[in-house]
Structures are given as C-alpha cells and as structure tokens.
Amino acid sequence: MMHITVWNENRHEKENPDVQKVYPDGIHEAIRSFLTEDYDSVSTAVLDEPEHGLTDDVLDKTDVLIWWGHKAHEEVRDDIAAKVQERVWNGMGLVVLHSGHFSKVFKRLMGTGCDLKWREADEKERIWVVDPTHPLTEGIGSCIELEKEEMYGEHFDIPVPDELVMVSWFEGGEVFRSLCTFRRGSGKIVYFRPGHETYPTYYHPDVQRVIKNAAGWAARKAGERPVYGHHPEPLETISSKEEDE
Amino acid sequence: MMHITVWNENRHEKENPDVQKVYPDGIHEAIRSFLTEDYDSVSTAVLDEPEHGLTDDVLDKTDVLIWWGHKAHEEVRDDIAAKVQERVWNGMGLVVLHSGHFSKVFKRLMGTGCDLKWREADEKERIWVVDPTHPLTEGIGSCIELEKEEMYGEHFDIPVPDELVMVSWFEGGEVFRSLCTFRRGSGKIVYFRPGHETYPTYYHPDVQRVIKNAAGWAARKAGERPVYGHHPEPLETISSKEEDE
C-alpha cells in the first residue's frame, strides 16, 4: 500500500494567530486530512520532532513526501536534507509546495538558486492548464481561480522543467510557472505554487485535487534503481583485443 | 573580448608515464592550445594552484570555464565548488568534459548522483548527431569516430538534458548520451563525454571542433541577471484593496 508523509515546518501556525485561525491543526493536518479521502496511508512529520520526523524508518516506508516550509529553511539539518535528496534519487516521490521552493531539499535537487519575485497583496490568482494531457490535471477544468493569494512572479530560477503543466496569472500583473515536474535519479518531483499560510488555499477543492494527483503521479514505481559503476566485461567482442591475442 | 579558462586536475599527467606520453604538458595545455586557434584569450588553472587557480580575479574575467577532473574530485574545496556554481548562476558558461561528470561542481549543478557504467577496454566509440540543427554540431558530419576510448554506458544519472545533441555507440555494446546541454540560472552548461586520459582524444579534430563550438555557445551573454525578491508594489490595481479604501 502506498504511503504518503506530509512534512511541515509548522512554525507560522504556532506563532501567528492569523495562521492559527486558518489552519488550527497546522497546514500538515489540513493536507493529511484531504489526502486520506483518496489514500489509505498518510502520516505527518514536522520540523521540531527529533530528526525533523524524518527518521530512516519513516523514509523507508514513504512513497511520496509532501514538503511545506517557509521561515525556518535554515533550521533543517544539512544531513537530513542530503538524506531526503538521496531518497528521491532512489525513487521516493517529492511534492514541493509554495514557499518550499527555497527549501534546502528543493535547492539541492534543482541545482539552482530557486529565487523568484513575491508580494503579499491579497490579489487574485488564476492558474491555467497549459498541458491538458497531463495526469496532474485530471479533474481540473481550464483554470483554478483563487480569490486571494501571495504573488510569485517570473523569473523563477529553476532548471527548465521536464513538464510545464500550469501557469499562473496574477491580478497585480505577473505570471508564474506554477505546476512543474522534474526527474532526479529514479525519483519524480512536482512543484506546485499556491498555499500561502494566511489564506485558506488548501481547502480549495481544485488545489486538493492537484495535490492528490501529484501524490499518485510521483509515487515510487515498482522498478529498481539502475546498476552503476565498473562493468569490466564488454557485452561484445572488442576488435583491438582480438588483434592482441 | 571573450575569455576562456581551462581547468584541469592535472594529477594523472604527473603520476602516470602513459598519460605523460599522450599529454606531456597536461590535458589543460592540449585544450588551451587548440582553443587559441579560434579564441584570443584562453588561460589555464589547475587543482594544485592556490584556490585551485580559481580566484575571484580569474573568475571575474572568465566567460566560459572548461572542466576536466577525475581522481581528485574530493580534493576540490567545497567553498570553491560552491563559488563556481554561483558563477554559473550569474552567467558564466561551463563545459564539463568526460570524468568531470563526477566533479563537485557538476553534481551540485545537476542535483543528481551523475553516476554511469564504465569500462576501460580500448574499444571503438562512434558519437552520432541526433540534433543537426544545434550550433554545437557545426562543422561535424553525421558522427565522430574514435578508435579507442573508455566506455561510459547508460543509465547516465543526470536530469533530462535541455537538449540532447549527440549519442555514443560503443563497440562493447552500450550507448550513452554524450553531448548534452543544461541551463542553470543565467548560465549555460555543456557536458561532452569523450576524453579519457590515456587516449589522444583531445587531438582529434572533431572533438576539438565540438569543444570550440561549446565554448562559443556557452559563453556569458550580454544580458543581466534577473531581479528577484520583494516587489511590494503591484503593477496593476488590486481589486480587494480598492474595496478597502
């Protein structure tokens, strides 16, 4: 059975009453809750647990990791960020949400600075589908409309995505590549933009639909990690060797 | 005027008489030499110089960095690998050759393990053009044939290349994505496979042609680095703000 772990920094929720009102049990609980509608096995982990809740035991059983972080990226231990990166290489799926673009895990996997433009102005966002063949868009119409969100604007400093699936329009005048996929090693990665902590974005049914789709799409597949390294025996006869003999 | 810096580990050349025979002045000198046929300003830097020869002064003037390393990747200082990565983000071109696939610089920029299969068996390699529109292939026919080379075989654990330009056939039975491009930040990266230290690969005119093309293609362009960060003023009026007033 596929298992999803929802990781959250969980600091805004403790420190900011406005965020508490929107997500009284934390963003991780809100996400866990709707994922259980489609998936039987979903757990959570937060920054302040030992090893940030990402022990080997937890990662061993995790087929997809969801990641939300913002103000405490620097508090994530380097060795744990490196471990999560390796898990992705070995096939664990990763769904990075919103301000997770600046997380150590995402930056290590992208190889870029992952910077962008941003603004908090209670502005309208429309996220348009540009690849209607993609499984990430199943059940979504031509766009998702959010009444108020934080703005993220281009240039978004990521590698060219393997697949660009949705693009955001912001009332204030900018655009953003909001739903993207990347492969790293045997792992599949989704980045999905919306989800500022002061807005009820994760209660929006279309946002939930995309995250459910992303979990299913990115989940570890049955295949094994390729074999690398020294293969001294050629599969075919080498002519220069024949001549030697 | 565009400036190229050729970086080489330069250890095999000091320690192995077989390599000395092929590259008596080092691989960096062989590469510098043919690049001067097309470019006016080419210098070299090696691992054992202070700061590996990659001081801020050197990097400030470098439009393209060529990278060859193999047995001493671990001796490259982390802070200098990080600095080179940032320079690429800021627009410096990077051409990674052969065993440079395992360099700290390349791995940081790719975000993957960069592993592969390999074998030293004096086997024939043919590198076929799969994108004849690409400037990297100017002056090259349908394939480059090398009598003897080290084998690198798939799976090559890199992100999906932005452009796949050439693919290798090996006599021993494998294939390899041998000429690839990647963008990271404002910088352009080329990976080019051939160039084992015991073979005269860098004297082959087609290999030289590709490296010359790569230097020209990857070189820093005039444009500026995009502006990121907080942009509090929307470009357009936000309707929810109007209502507030």
Add this chain to the structure above:
Amino acid sequence: MMHITVWNENRHEKENPDVQKVYPDGIHEAIRSFLTEDYDSVSTAVLDEPEHGLTDDVLDKTDVLIWWGHKAHEEVRDDIAAKVQERVWNGMGLVVLHSGHFSKVFKRLMGTGCDLKWREADEKERIWVVDPTHPLTEGIGSCIELEKEEMYGEHFDIPVPDELVMVSWFEGGEVFRSLCTFRRGSGKIVYFRPGHETYPTYYHPDVQRVIKNAAGWAARKAGERPVYGHHPEPLETISSKEEDE
C-alpha cells in the same frame, strides 16, 4: 472499459511466405493476442477492409490505436489519415510501431519527414533505458536484447521528443532513439522502433511489455478537450474600457 484497436497493413503476411511463417495470422493478430493478457477489449483492423477498418464507429470506441504499416503507406486514404489525426487531437492514444514511422498518420502528426537510415542485415539490437522513471519501462530491466533485427540509424527526422525513454545500439555501428513520446492536442503518442516483419520480435516478452505499457500510458484520459475560439467577455475589467465610459 478501455478499448484498443490494433491496425495493420497486413500485406507482407499475404505476399511473403517468410513473413507468413513468423506471423501466420498477421502481425495484428500477434499483437492483439498478447494485449488480451492485460486488456479486456482489443480488436483489429486492416488496410483492405472498407475504410481500412477505421470507421467512425470503430474510432468512437477506440481509446488507443496501435499502428503497423510499411509497404502500402500510400494506399491509406488521405481523408482517413486526416480523421485519425483529428481523433488523436481529441484524446485517442496512438502507438506507432517500427516502419509506421513513414505512415501518413505519423508524418501528419509530427510535421517532419520522419526519415532515417536503415539496413537489413540480421544484426543484434540492444535497446537501453535512458529514463528509468518512465511508466513505459515498468517491468523492463536496463535493456532489451534482440538477436536479429532490421537496423534503423540516426539521424531520425522527428521533432525533439517530449520524452526520450530508450535508445538502441546496433551491432553494425549505429544508434537510434527507439522509444519516444509526443503530445498532440489532447492525445498522447508513443513511437517504438522494433518489429521488422521477418523477425519474431513481437513474441519477445520485453517487447510485449513495452507495448502493453504504451497502450495503458497513451489511453484517452477522462478529461475533456479544452474550449477554444472567441471569448468576447474578459474575466477582469479592462482599464481602457472603463475610461471610455
């Protein structure tokens, strides 16, 4: 329930005893037969049926069309090729096999000449996985080995594939992009190289596995075709219009 239609030219099988020996009931029957192991609803259609067996009724129920053709591409009616192209735009999956690269349907969808190099010399082929995360490779190891096949060599004159999944090595010295995907409209397309009519390629379990995977991957998804055309009403107020009033 998903329905697959296997289309075959079915001429070699009628005219050439060597082919009859390998595929006594036709290539379409061989393919239909193994697909029924995984899919409940699989039918066939051949060139010499009325409308080539591709009536509106047949296409209405087809979620994925498999295509094998070679010597009679020109006998396929232009209006039927155009109809199949439109069906793909509207979400029907398409799996093009081997010499189908030169079919009217594939060329119309690619927009290129789709030419390649070829040779019949009973040579060995190894098809290597270059994207181990792709669902098309589920159940496949690092490569598929075929004792004797026709050679197809680069340059293969297709658009850059959306995804390059496998690359062939040929004993005679060439390489080929053998398993590729493309999106066109709401439809997904797979091209898979092996399958010359004189070899028992379609009895090879790994070849069967890839075609089964391809049918599942390309099958029409639930989503609707996007709405296009005139949308006179803006979603937001246009400032220049406000000024007019």
Add this chain to the structure above:
Amino acid sequence: MMHITVWNENRHEKENPDVQKVYPDGIHEAIRSFLTEDYDSVSTAVLDEPEHGLTDDVLDKTDVLIWWGHKAHEEVRDDIAAKVQERVWNGMGLVVLHSGHFSKVFKRLMGTGCDLKWREADEKERIWVVDPTHPLTEGIGSCIELEKEEMYGEHFDIPVPDELVMVSWFEGGEVFRSLCTFRRGSGKIVYFRPGHETYPTYYHPDVQRVIKNAAGWAARKAGERPVYGHHPEPLETISSKEEDE
C-alpha cells in the same frame, strides 16, 4: 550574406482604413523596414503576387522567412504551403507572427490544430521572460509591455515547445505561451504572439528587437542536411553473417 523574406497576407491593409492608418505600406513593409537596421538583405512577398511571391528563386535565396497571415489562410495554395514546409525541413528558418498560428504552413509543421482563445478588447499585455539565457531575449528586460493588444489565451494547441522563452499576461485575466521555438528537420522555427493589425505593435522597439533576434537565431546554418535511406553496408562486422560464411 543572410537573406530575410517577409511574407504578408496584406489584405486587412487594403480593405480596412483603420489598419491602413497604422500600417500605410502594409505590415510587411513595417517589418522589412526595421529589419534593415540590422540585416543587409531583406525583401517582401505578399499573397496576391504570383505563387504568393514564394517562387523557387525567392525561396532558394531565403535564409529566414517571416510569416504574417490572418483572414486568408485558406487562399494559400496547398502546394506552396507544402513547399515552404519542405524548405524548413531543409534548413530555412521560419518566424511565425501572431495570427500566423492558424496558417497552413505552421499547422503542417506543428501537426496540431493550433487553436487558442481570443478576444479583441483593447487590453494591456505584458510578455514576461521565463528563459533569460535564450538569445531571443537579448536586449530585452524582464518583460515587454504593450498598452493595447488582442488577447490570445491558453490552452494554445501546439506541441510542447522545444524552448519556452516568454509568457504573456493579459489584463482580462488570461496567460499565453507567446515566444516558443521548435525544430523541424534541419530548420528552426520561432512563434511570437503579438501583432494584431489594428495596433502599432510592430513599431514597439522591444517587439522589433525580438523579431530581429529571431531572424538571426533561426537563420539557416552552414551544416548540411543529414543523409537518409538505405545503408546496406554495416560499419562493423555482423556476427550472424560471419557464422554463415
């Protein structure tokens, strides 16, 4: 010396006084005029000339063809559309502007329906750079702002672009992939969105800069068209043949 041919339908300009006011000598003349600032050899051709002005002599000398059409796509002869497609395959560059998305030439090269949403509402457009490394953006800042333009909205029914370079924001609420590249055969294709006939878009310096960049980028390169077809002689010995002997 590189030669550019600017092709225009030139019907709106003859029939609509509003368009005549903006482009008194036709859109083709406006484009030819600014291209001559950077290129020495630029000519024009229009629909109502014999063979639409696209004779073999004209195409023989054309390194890049610019295409503007809108209301008379159907009047372009099929054989001439096919000829232009073949010229692109053989290395001629093609820059398709605005409503040229629905031209026979572009649709043949894309293999898709090329449809989109549209609206004429005098609305503001901002075209944002999403790939600042691309030569098409040289000399352009982070976005191009046009006071009034026709709206084109997603979904734009094209194949996944080889490179996505700019994305439009429209005041009315939509986004659009506005600057895209494609390879077809040995030819390079640019699609660039803005340029409705009733607006002075082609006098905007940034729009002119992108079209100048596009002409230089897409221009035929020195390389030859690859050789295709029957290659009966293997480059290497085939083992099954050895056994026969």
